Amino acid sequence: MCGIVGYVGNKQAKPILLDCLSRLEYRGYDSSGVAVLDDNIKVYKDKVRVGVIQEKCPQLSGTLGVAHTRWATHGPPSLVNAHPHLDCTGRFAVVHNGVITNYQSLRKSLTAEGHKFISETDSEVIPHLIEKYFQDSIEKAVEDAIAMLDGSYSIIVLSEDASKLVVARKNSPLVIGIGDDEMFIASDVPAIISYTSKVIYLEDGDVGEVTRNNVKITRNGEETKRETQHITWGREDVQKAGYEHFMLKEIHEQPRVIRDTLVENDLLSTRLTISKSVESLSIIACGTSYNAGLIGEYIIQELLGIPTITAIGSEFNHRRTLYPGEAIAITQSGETADVLLAMKKLQSAGIKILAITNVQGSTASRIANRTIYIKAGPEVSVAATKSFVAQLIALYQLVLLHPDIDTEIRDQLAVDLQRIPITVEKVFDLEPQIMDYSRYLSEHDSAFFIGRGINYPIALEGALKLKEISYIHAEGYAAGELKHGPFALLYSGVPVIAIVAQDANHDSMVTSIKEIKARNAHVMALVDENDDSLDDLVDVVLKVPHSHSLLSPVVNTVPLQLLAYYTAKLRGCPIDFPRNLAKSVTVE
Ligand code: GLU
Numbered sequence: 001m002c003g004i005v006g007y008v009g010n011k012q013a014k015p016i017l018l019d020c021l022s023r024l025e026y027r028g029y030d031s032s033g034v035a036v037l038d039d040n041i042k043v044y045k046d047k048v049r050v051g052v053i054q055e056k057c058p059q060l061s062g063t064l065g066v067a068h069t070r071w072a073t074h075g076p077p078s079l080v081n082a083h084p085h086l087d088c089t090g091r092f093a094v095v096h097n098g099v100i101t102n103y104q105s106l107r108k109s110l111t112a113e114g115h116k117f118i119s120e121t122d123s124e125v126i127p128h129l130i131e132k133y134f135q136d137s138i139e140k141a142v143e144d145a146i147a148m149l150d151g152s153y154s155i156i157v158l159s160e161d162a163s164k165l166v167v168a169r170k171n172s173p174l175v176i177g178i179g180d181d182e183m184f185i186a187s188d189v190p191a192i193i194s195y196t197s198k199v200i201y202l203e204d205g206d207v208g209e210v211t212r213n214n215v216k217i218t219r220n221g222e223e224t225k226r227e228t229q230h231i232t233w234g235r236e237d238v239q240k241a242g243y244e245h246f247m248l249k250e251i252h253e254q255p256r257v258i259r260d261t262l263v264e265n266d267l268l269s270t271r272l273t274i275s276k277s278v279e280s281l282s283i284i285a286c287g288t289s290y291n292a293g294l295i296g297e298y299i300i301q302e303l304l305g306i307p308t309i310t311a312i313g314s315e316f317n318h319r320r321t322l323y324p325g326e327a328i329a330i331t332q333s334g335e336t337a338d339v340l341l342a343m344k345k346l347q348s349a350g351i352k353i354l355a356i357t358n359v360q361g362s363t364a365s366r367i368a369n370r371t372i373y374i375k376a377g378p379e380v381s382v383a384a385t386k387s388f389v390a391q392l393i394a395l396y397q398l399v400l401l402h403p404d405i406d407t408e409i410r411d412q413l414a415v416d417l418q419r420i421p422i423t424v425e426k427v428f429d430l431e432p433q434i435m436d437y438s439r440y441l442s443e444h445d446s447a448f449f450i451g452r453g454i455n456y457p458i459a460l461e462g463a464l465k466l467k468e469i470s471y472i473h474a475e476g477y478a479a480g481e482l483k484h485g486p487f488a489l490l491y492s493g494v495p496v497i498a499i500v501a502q503d504a505n506h507d508s509m510v511t512s513i514k515e516i517k518a519r520n521a522h523v524m525a526l527v528d529e530n531d532d533s534l535d536d537l538v539d540v541v542l543k544v545p546h547s548h549s550l551l552s553p554v555v556n557t558v559p560l561q562l563l564a565y566y567t568a569k570l571r572g573c574p575i576d577f578p579r580n581l582a583k584s585v586t587v588e
Contacts, residue, residue, distance in 0.1 A: 002029050002071040002582070004083075004095040004174075005191055006156040006165045009182025009212045013037075013065035014057065020184065020191040021067045022050045023238060026246070026380040027188070028582030029069035030077035035084040035093040036065035041160055043093060045082035063212075064163065066156045068095035071582050074103070075120025084158070085124045087131035088116055091160040092138075094130070096123035097187055098152035098172040099587050106148060126155060139209050142166045143221065146207070152337065152587065154202075156185055167208040172586050173335045173363065176200045176208060176215055178228065183210045188333075188584070189231055189359075190238045190378045197231040201361040229361055237377045245575045247381035247469070251561050252428065255421040257386045258554070260375035261393045262417065273401040274306070274354060278325045282351075283310040284342040285330035286585065288384040288464060292391035293330050294457035295553050299399050302454075302550070303409065313338030314588070317345060326352045328398075332379065332387040333584035334362020341588065343367045356394045358387050372398065381576045382583045383468045385561045388461065389424075392554050393417070416548040420555070426545040427558040434559055437524055437540055438566035440495065447472055447495040448486065448521075449560070450479040450512065452505035458553045459499055462560035469578050470568035479512035492520035497563070498538070499556050502528045503549035513537060526556055 003024030007013045013036050021032065032053050033045025044057040050069065068083035075081040084093040100106070103122035106129065111117065115128045129145035130138075138159040146153070152171035159166070167174060167185055177184035177192035177199050184192040189199060200215060202208060203226070209216045217224050243249035274281060281300060283293040293310040300308045309323060313336065327346045331339045334357035346353055347367060355368035358376045365371040374390035396417055400410050441447060447466060451459035456478045463476035477486055479498070490496075496516050500509045510533060513523055517537060524540040527533075528549075534541055547555045568575050 002097050003027050003069045003187045003191065004097050004154060004156055004185070005067045006065070006158075006167065006185035006210070007182070008064050008163070008165050008210055009179065010063060011182065012061065013063050014060045016195070017065050017067040018050060018054045018057070019194070020186055021069060022054070023191045023194070024069060024187060025050055026190075026382060026576065026583050027069070027071075028382055028577060029071050031070045031072070031082040032068065033082045033084055034060070034065060034067040035158055036060040036062040037158060037160065038062045041086065041090060041093045041158060043084055043086065045084065046079045047077045047082060064158065064165065066093060066095045066158045066165065073099050073587060074122040080119045081121050083123060085119060085121065085127050087127035089131060092127045092130045092134070093158040094123065094127045095156050096126055097154045097586065100125060100149050100153065101151035102149070122151070126153075130157060138162050138164075138166050139207060139218070142168055143207055146170070154187060164209055164211040167202065167210060169202045169206060170204045171337065171340065173584075174202045176202065176210060178215070182212055183215065185210060190380070193231060193234065193238060197234070199229055199231060200226045201229065202226070203366065204363070233377050238380060245381065245565070247383055247385060247565055247575050250379055250381050250386045251558065251565065253377070254386050254389050254558065255425045257376050257390050258393050258421045258424065261390045262397070264375050265372055265394060265397045273398050274326055274328070275352070276403055278306060280323045280325040281306055281308040282316075282323050282325070282327045282346070283308060283330065284313055284316050284327060284339055285310070286313045286336055286338050288388045288461060289330040289332060289336075289391060291457045291461040291464065292388055292395065293328070294460070295392055295454060296328065296330075296395035296398075298454045298457070299395065299550065303399050303406070304402050304404050311342075313342050316342045322346065322349050322351065326354065328354050328356065329364055329368065330356045330391055331364050332358045332376070332384055332391075334359040334364035335584050335586050336364075337586050337588045340364060340367065354398075356391055358390070379583075382578055382581045383465055383564070389554055389557060396551070413548060413550065416551055420547065420551060423545045423547050423555055424558055427555060430542060430544070430559055431562060433542060434562045435566045437542070438563055438570060440522065441472070441563065442470070442567045442570040444495050445473060446489070447474045447497065448482070449474060449476045449497045449499070450482060451499035452479045452509055453501070453503060454550060454553055455499040455501050455556060458556050458560065461557055462497060462499070462563070465561055465564035466567065468581060469564050469575050470571050470573055472567065479509055482512065483515065487519065490516060490519040490521045494521045496521045496523045497560070498523055498525045500525050500527045500531065500534065501549045501552040501556070502531060510534065510537070526559060528552070
């Protein structure tokens with residue numbers, strides 16, 4: 001959520017800071033701001049988009065600065081609540097990502113000591129603490145200040161009397177990009193990839209002192225080394241490449257992403273799978289990754305016979321009892337706060353964790369015992385598409401690599417999995433038909449997605465995509481469950497999207513659809529191209545390219561992504577940056 005950026009180098013800081021900041025816009029935010037060290041620290045901020053700051057910000061001259069996009073947690077979006085925040089003297093400017101949970105007591109005692117607060121944010125305590133502790137070393141003052149903080153933070157501190165930036169992190173991501181006589185700091189790599197591909201990821205508890213040609217990292221006052229990593233993707237991966245939206249580009253990248261993920265993890269082979277005689281498995285994830293987890297649960301139980309439970313990160317964290325065995329944590333960013341908390345809980349109980357993530361060096365990959373990297377590349381659109389499909393591929397690989405799988409099924413599925421990129425490519429031939437149906441859908445305020453068995457999570461994911469980007473109220477339901485309540489909502493013409501695979505659930509799906517049609521709902525059915533059984537029963541039939549029924553979720557999810565996309569477009573929604581949502585949910 002939100003983004004922080006810092007620059008120290010030999011060039012004018014402001015244009016670089018705002019350029020980097022604009023590349024973090026995908027993470028979701030409501031206000032933005034920048035501070036540059038001129039003769040003294042100059043701040044420009046407001047409840048506006050980065051583009052407006054770029055246009056309106058007066059000339060700020062200096063080669064050292066910080067910038068911020070805020071996703072408000074404490075106090076509404078407004079000019080005073082926007083970051084950077086200053087101390088009373090204006091000598092220290094701080095940008096903060098995260099939540100300080102003990103800010104009220106800190107604010108009270110600082111106020112009693114004479115500090116004046118002007119915002120409602122939790123963040124403002126940080127510059128005041130730095131002011132309080134500063135004697136002659138800014139690093140020392142930052143160390144003393146963060147020792148007082150509970151909660152999560154990544155911060156960059158700009159100080160009037162130093163030609164360096166000081167950074168620190170705890171439970172919130174931060175990366176330092178190494179340039180030639182210049183350094184970049186950001187919450188995430190896409191911000192700085194146009195400038196450098198050499199990066200250092202900070203770890204929780206690290207404090208960094210960044211000058212234009214040196215990075216010094218300390219922990220508890222002791223100097224420590226962090227490896228420099230090379231990012232393999234480039235700036236073209238964070239551009240739209242001729243597509244109107246990142247989401248559409250990312251949907252169309254899926255055949256490639258599937259191929260890359262297949263290649264990547266085949267090379268890594270069996271050491272990445274779950275252990276042989278594991279008693280049970282817990283899968284932890286949030287949002288779209290949770291839906292991927294449910295499909296993982298299905299195939300693990302079906303093909304390996306291991307009892308598996310999928311839990312929502314935030315719910316898992318309140319459970320008293322843990323299941324024995326191992327765990328799988330799924331998080332696109334590797335920084336999802338609720339998942340990280342769950343991972344720490346599992347870790348302290350001695351449970352082995354396998355992470356599935358898109359981001360090398362992310363916190364999830366560092367906590368986990370083993371990590372499978374999906375090769376989605378940077379996903380800019382807030383609504384996840386290609387990362388979901390890549391997570392599914394990783395889960396299939398995990399199962400196929402397991403020694404307990406029946407070899408005949410494994411060989412069959414392995415062949416079919418290799419064909420999946422081509423099958424997904426064929427889905428794009430259906431785009432005109434999907435656009436057509438999106439006209440109908442766009443005129444309704446509510447919709448249902450139904451499925452059974454392995455395609456039930458795809459109904460959940462179809463509904464989630466639609467609500468995220470088109471703002472249409474959508475329910476994903478297990479088809480058999482509709483009559484236990486939601487049937488009351490079926491009025492004549494209400495859109496129901498049914499996902500029908502050629503598996504053991506097929507006939508029950510047809511029965512459910514008949515019951516729905518008897519209530520005059522408007523049904524679109526997604527069926528295998530060889531399936532004619534619904535031709536005369538439903539209003540619209542979308543015939544998707546054939547695949548093995550166990551792999552059908554990968555194919556079925558793509559038309560639903562496109563459906564959400566075209567529906568949102570007709571409704572004039574800001575597709576890549578839906579209201580109130582953030583890409584990487586780094587707060588609990
Ligand atoms: N909690 C801080 C605020 O409300 C920072 C939020 C953020 O991460 O953008 O200002």
